[in-house]
Amino acid sequence: MDEQQHATACARIIDTYRGGYFNDRAWLREAFGSVSRAHFVPDQVWWPQRGEDGLYPLIDRTLDPERWLDAVYSARTPLITQIEDGAVTPADGATASNAFTSSISCAAVVVQMLHHLDPQPGENVLEIGTGTGYNAALLAHRVGARHLTTMEIDPATADRARRALHARGVPSPTIAVTDGESGYAARAPYDRLISTACVQQIPPAWLEQMRPGGTILTPVATPFGDDALALLTTDGHGHASGRLVAAVSFMRLRSQREPRPWRDLGWPRLPDYELTAGPDGQSVRQRSACAPRETS
Ligand SMILES: C[S@@+](CC[C@H](N)C(=O)[O-])C[C@H]1O[C@@H](n2cnc3c(N)ncnc32)[C@H](O)[C@@H]1O
Structure with a gap:
């Protein structure tokens, strides 16, 4: 083939x-x-x-x-x-x-992420984690290279991606070789931000650099074994909220490799859930805030 x-x-x-x-x-x-x-x-x-x-x-x-x-x-x-x-x-x-x-990233996850991000032509997009440059090329194809900034912390990786993007003979996006945790203020505000590295905590700089009604799509580490793909809408004033749309597995943002306690990151603890089982199957639900807690 x-x-x-x-x-x-x-x-x-x-x-x-x-x-x-x-x-x-x-x-x-x-x-x-x-x-x-x-x-x-x-x-x-x-x-x-x-x-x-x-x-x-x-x-x-x-x-x-x-x-x-x-x-x-x-x-x-x-x-x-x-x-x-x-x-x-x-x-x-x-x-x-x-x-x-x-x-x-595997082809299915690349497609899944771009589906959820849903960038529109001409929108200002920030990608964290250039890697090979493949996802950047797909994004540039959609929004136009001059509207895309992609950030890579590893200079050798960024250099290879830059050569691959240039060799396509079409305009290349802006490639920033620095820590993506700080975002890229010089080209803010962004309509969409996609991270292809997993965070424990959404970096405040990402939130601050988004437009009202902007979209952030990023893998977030969870206590459940898998990472979760978070699809968030931003208010343009440093806040975002949204859904966890899929279970994924990603390498960590370099600056967030050191594990932090789940509680400090806003996750519920296992005792915060209750499990019900019966002939019809089972369900796991978060306990209501006023339910008494086992302490052992
Ligand atoms: C899964 S790979 C990216 C795949 C890439 N989007 C592609 O299309 O090939 C994750 C990348 O994030 C980069 N990375 C990790 N921490 C970073 C950080 N703090 N800032 C920018 N890039 C980072 C890694 O060096 C790695 O190249």
């Missing part, structure tokens, strides 16, 4: 997922079909599932081009592009280290 056939097959798989992320987003289907994902993926990437030897395999485009292209268009599997902030390199081959620090 050539790349176009892979892209079509991958889009068909994504179409089978509940949520129908391409439905009522014709621009997204068109962008997915016309922006080459392969163009942005490094020639050597790690597969994020251990092989029989217990190591994460390195997939090398030169040695096995078909396997590499299959991996690029695997709907459900991200590809790891950096480990331990670059301390483990492709020259090390397969690795036992699972300290993944940069990746290209």
Whole structure:
């Protein structure tokens, strides 16, 4: 199969997922079909599932081009592009280290996130976590490159993304090589902000740099094992609220890697929930604020 056939097959798989992320987003289907994902993926990437030897395999485009292209268009599997902030390199081959620090998110999650973000042409958009530049290219395709700012904390990763974006022969977005936790005030206010790195706490700078009625989409760490994709509407005065729309799994924003107590981050504790079970199934609900609490 050539790349176009892979892209079509991958889009068909994504179409089978509940949520129908391409439905009522014709621009997204068109962008997915016309922006080459392969163009942005490094020639050597790690597969994020251990092989029989217990190591994460390195997939090398030169040695096995078909396997590499299959991996690029695997709907459900991200590809790891950096480990331990670059301390483990492709020259090390397969690795036992699972300290993944940069990746290209799997195609299904990229599409799911852009569906929820729903950027409109000409809107001012901020992306946190440039990574390979693939998501930035899709965003630029939609809003126009001059309306997009993308931030990457890792200089080598940003440099590679810049080259990949420039090589497409279309205008490139603004790439800021600095800590995205501070946002990018120089081009605020933003209509939409998307983070492709997970936060424990929504950075105040993101809230402050949004327009009233703007959209923030970001993975947020939760006490439940998965991260949650938060879709928030901003009031333009430093506040935002909204829903947790999906369970996802993302690498942490570098500046928020150190775990903090869930209670300090606004999450309820397990004793704040009650479980009911019966022949019809079970349900878990948050207890009302006035219900008495077990203390043990
Ligand atoms: C899942 S990857 C991004 C995938 C990317 N959007 C793509 O299309 O390939 C997350 C990226 O966030 C970057 N990152 C982590 N912490 C950051 C921070 N504080 N500011 C900016 N970028 C950060 C990482 O270096 C990594 O490249």
